[in-house]
């Protein structure tokens with residue numbers, strides 16, 4: 158039972174941390190804030206923290222007998238669509254930092270990296286949908302309100318960026334910003 162509790166807690170931590178990662182990344186990319194020293198590092202550190210939370214979440218669920226999660230679920234093989242969404246989120250959470258590392262080593266083009274990085278929106282949405290759908294704690298009004306705040310934050314930041322947060326094309330940098 159303790160493993161199940163760890164799994165639930167780390168799932169929620171992952172959603173909180175990735176919501177902050179996404180909102181911060183959108184602000185940085187849209188130049189909503191001056192990029193102080195360490196701004197990009199904060200984005201990457203939050204992402205690392207989120208990944209640790211996800212790995213703990215999945216490992217705890219696999220080790221726990223109560224949750225009844227088979228190892229095949231890690232690859233999206235499960236009859237519950239909410240679990241498949243979780244697996245999609247898991248692999249996207251791995252692909253995103255991997256693409257950044259490859260870009261840093263100049264193994265992939267900036268264009269390809271940026272294309273992959275846009276999947277961060279799909280990742281965040283699938284993580285939110287997965288948690289809302291399957292989470293025991295979704296029944297808790299405070300947790301539900303937390304999901305509402307998270308959605309408002311990322312949707313708001315995205316809307317701000319789309320509606321003019323982004324700088325003119327000519328001033329965009331040719332290096333990964335997030």
Ligand code: HEM
Pocket residue numbers: 164165166167168169170171172175211214215218224226230231232233240243244245246247250284287288289291292293294295
């Ligand atoms: C293969 C990957 C994954 C599997 C098999 C999986 C499985 C599960 C299961 C079975 C639950 C229900 C736990 C309960 O009884 O409440 C759950 C809840 C949850 N998961 Fe995942 N998950 C995966 C990936 C992820 C990822 C990548 C995230 C976040 C980025 C995430 C976030 C959450 C959240 C927030 C909850 C709700 C916790 C609660 O309300 O109790 N999961 N997951």
